[in-house]
Amino acid sequence: MERKHSTLHIFFFPLMAHGHMIPMIDMAKLFATKDVKVTIITTPLNVPFISKAIEISKTHQSKEINIQTINFPTESGLPEGCEHVDSISSPELRSIFIKKTTKLLQKPFEELLLQQHPNCVVADVFFPWATNSTAKFGIPRLIFHGCSFFSLCANEVMRLHEPYNNTSSDSELFVLPDLPGEIKMTRLQVANFSKNGTEVDKFWEEVRESEATSYGVVVNSFYELEPAYADYYRNVLGRRAWHIGPLSLCNREKEQKAYRGKEASIDEHECLKWLDMKNVNSVVYVCFGSMASFPGSQLGEIAMGLEASKQQFIWVISKGKEDGEEWLPEGFEKRMEGKGLIIRGWAPQTLILEHEAIGAFVTHCGWNSTLEGVSVGVPMITWPLGAEQFYNEKLVTEVLKIGVPVGVKKWGDIEGGGIKWDAIEKAVKMVMIEENAEEMRNKAFELARMAKQALEDGASSHLSLNALIQELDSPLR
């Protein structure tokens, strides 16, 4: 019989960005089902995002989830009300918010540790200072990167070996040395690894130190998805890691899937009704996560590409782009009536993705979206923009072989990479209707089966989570 763990109290402290809060809330819910006392730490304006997700997930089988707020000190320098990445539109200010402003939370966070003395803290990778804070009180700190094993490994290999230094041009391919799978990339696809002592470099150095001295890493993935990289991360790079995903699958009720991050801009019933009228695997879902916002020119190319592909689609366009939509080809929406559904704002993504009518996912390869696609067996058209997304593209297209790249060449082009309509048309057709589509779909389907299996009693993620809880609960730790 499985042991109950009623004495543990764990803090979960996500960065205030949807791509981080969504999986950490899921993680907290998962731990609560193991009878662990769980507290999510955030700032006051972020409480509604969390409380609604918790409210609709209440069950008799899980412990209550607490929310504890700490205030941003007044010297944050940001306009009032900026407590979430979503409320800041400039990429530069977002970077300041993530890498600098959040440091101001250290003091109030330590006061909370003193008051409540939890047994463990799972804190976001963007809070490197949390390792020192917890050490002051003898509390183990786990890091949540929010990324795949593959990208964690590739990133470290890139940093250690700097293979891009041996190329003569930005577009020449080089191999990531030592990493399983002969993964090739170009210098253009790599984030800047400068060692110029800039603020950003210093920040990542702090992150590395905090990881080295932390208790370990929790990973939103499952072993069968990327076994070679899970092994490499542990055995070659020497990290202590627990894989406990896919976290999104802990939401079983429709209501939980419909509300993730924030209220959807479309009535979920209306959206599902629209999908119910479509054939199996006949609709492309297009969404670029919680942060990307493309200029009109790039959106215009997407519209033309979708139309040229002759495939039905649901296309999520982030808010702010609806004003003066002169970028839409003339008469586009009229022509697409019944064929295409545009959601302006926020979509109930996991609910849409799991619908049998969805046949492909055009994604920016944020890890949550990628894993959500994998978990429901949908092949992908990969359109990475920045962060670790180019690594995820490699995983999807070359390791798992469940997708094709749309052809973005350069890391960090948040405007979309200047992808033209014909490249979009081609990639969409390849995944939806062409020769290899069936093979990709079968592979994706098999991975989805494994994803669900991983969370079952006695399977990989279930065992890993239990092992972690048991270790944290052990008097010998």
Ligand SMILES: O=c1ccn([C@@H]2O[C@H](COP(=O)(O)OP(=O)(O)O[C@H]3O[C@H](CO)[C@@H](O)[C@H](O)[C@H]3O)[C@@H](O)[C@H]2O)c(=O)[nH]1
């Ligand atoms: O209309 C939308 C848009 C997004 N989502 C959800 O929002 C999350 C988005 O996460 P992700 O796909 O990872 O994208 P980002 O928000 O861009 O995530 C950031 O954080 C991730 C985790 O660290 C990284 O993998 C990404 O590269 C980084 O950009 C997912 O759960 C989506 O289901 C919705 O529910 N509706």
